[in-house]
Amino acid sequence: MKQRILWSAVLVAGLALAGCGSATRPTTSASDSEKVAKLVVWDWKSGEETAAAYIQKAKADFAKKHPGVAVEFVAQPFDQYYTLLGAAIQASKGPDVMLFNGGGQIRDRVAALLPLDQYVAEDKERLAGWDAFSQDGKIYAAPVTLQGHPIYYNKTLYEKAGLDPAGPAKTWQDLVRDCGAIKKATGARCFALGNKEGFGIQFFLSGLGSGVLTPQEYDDWIAGKRDWNSPNVKRLFALWKEAESSGLNNDGANSTALFNDAFAVVQSGKAAHIIGLMSDIGHWKDFGEFLGADKVGVMAAPVVTDGATPSLPYDGGIGYAVAKWTKDPRLAADLVRSLTTTDALNSFYSDAGAIASDTTIDVSKAAPAVGTIVSQIKSGKPALHVALSSKTLDLMGRLSQKLLSGSATVDEVVKQLAASDKAG
Template identity: 45%
Template sequence: MFNTFSAMLLAGTVLVAAPVMAQEITVWDWKSGDPAAAAYYEKAKTDFEAAHSGVTIKYVMQPLDQYYTLLGTALSSNAGPDLFLMNGGAQAKARIPALLKLNDKVADLEKTVVGWPEFTGADGGIYAIPLSIQGFVIYYNKKLYKDAGLDPENPPKTWADLTKVCAAIKAKGAVPCFSMGNKEGYGAEFWFSEMAANQWTAQQQQDFADGKLKWSSPQVKAILQSWVDANKAGWFQDGPNSTTKFMDEYESFMRGEAANTIGLISDVAHWKQFDDFLGADNDGVFRMPSPTVAADKKEGDPMLPVSGGIGYGINKASANADLALEFARELASPAPMQIFFSDTGAIASNTGVDTTKVESQAAKSILGWLKTYGVPTAHANATAKELEEWHRQSQLLLNGDATVDAAAARMDAVQADARK
């Protein structure tokens, strides 16, 4: 009996002496410090830590303009975070070598979460869990339209319509037609995808994604030419190459210093933010037309570039990869995602989020368009090297320091090198 009691006591001692090991999951992003997203991040953290005794979530917010440089340095030195946020498309795909392949780990999520293609590699592997759906639309200031003698309830549907709008805004002389920020080259990214949405067929979109449609092709050069022509026509304010897109361009628009801006449908510079600053009744939205219309598109009924927006990937070198994956799933789950939509205005990737109670007319329009008007976001299907060079070439084009032919030739060379 003594031996039995001693054995039980020893077992109890062992159990007491082996508490749950504390584990810290480090999460990098550029959003967790945003007050609008605070409740979303706190909800995911609180719920996860409550369900995982001894686990602590540590958010590390990095500056957006340095984010990918800092991330690359950390990953290359094996000091990277367990989990990190990425933009879908080129930025996510450029980091596939550092990411854990998730296919067999997210099969159940594919039924309720959308936006996967922008986080899928050429091998068919899924490398991140999407949080949002992203896209581009034109937001416009209804008061400025009215001041210029335009009908604020009848926004442009064709390129001819848009040309007339910009002519009227320019004639009024109070503000430019578009607020444009291209200091980092992002303005050119948005313009590129807006034009491709209507000027390219579905096959041409796929050919560009596959690297088969060259920048020197007539279809791509037409977009470069439209970028130059819009600037020459005086559609943009002075100095777009010295104006940051995030947030100088958008702050200018919100102050009423431009009639239009190419904005997002999620995260920032979108319907919720513009409703708050301009007033919901003054915040208009339309799908951007283009100079020409592809054979499989319809004149006067423009399409909308849409893609997986942002998502979290797991560092395959992480010692806590399994827990990091579980937390990525938590971040994309319905309860936090509902807060994400309600508080930030992001169009959530989780289809279980209820959007029926939204009151914004701009949001209602966008949510309705997503059902039938979505096409690929062309620039997201370029390589990271192409985007970096397009940033540079777009600035040269606006400055008049490069011709369309020269820019296209340089882009061809970068495209060929990037896809070797």
């Protein structure tokens, strides 16, 4: 009896100790601090088949410069990416190099990142889209793709309605008139709109903004001097409401997901236009597969107010950044540079269907829509919504749904947005 108690006590104590042991953190070995043998990269791209050649080329380039340093790519699910990254940042422990979306997502987290200015100086001319990865004059990531919001249109529907597919409308009035003709001839709506996640307003704001704001207002907006009470800003939100109430959008926009139900509306020919993306998804390549590559047109923002100059809204799309806690910043920065060589980015552009950040890539053999987009990059400007904080964007998403359903007025909306924008 006593024997049994003794043994069970020993067993239990042993188990308890083992349990504690597994709960404690593994100790780091001393060799880590002496020489870095491995860099860890977090992203949501490297697992995709279309990015395989890109990753391969970047790895090869890095291996040439730093033989003996292993690189491990950890592909995280995009849904969870910033949640996981948030936990890593909180612990100041995690990947050395990580992928970011430009704009709010990286700006909210620059405190955990290393300024890269001194390392990427040579690439500044060759690559475009740096602004989306910069904060207070410092660069925090090197752009891989450009992301923007061209207005795509279905040339087949234009032909059916007796319109010139090569000469889309230049003003809002003409666009509304053309859309009337398209609806009459084919039954298709003017715009495919998905605003279930509140993303539709972001695309609308950026896609049509340059046709509403004057160039001065536009530049001020990007520079952070946003006058939410100006007539033209209000006009933009009024236009959003007007497009819905006059039946230009597909039905049920507030319950249609932009990704990917709204894209499907355009792909199935049920709407003639969509404010889409340049890279990754919902772009020329996606639409071309359904409508035919030469039937996808790209038009400039229609002019709504006098004095507006349409320009392509785009920013750096995704880019690689270096964590502040990395042991050898130069080594990690070199990996970022290997991830943005012309050779690697060329693979990314041709396989993944992205407009790469490298301005020296030849696109003359690509679909006509790509040629139109690339030709507008020089005169393009940062997108309006990218300049806003994620908190303001979240609020704008909800308020835009209220505008569509008619439960808020434009004045109420801009007032709330101004307050949120001011609070930072």
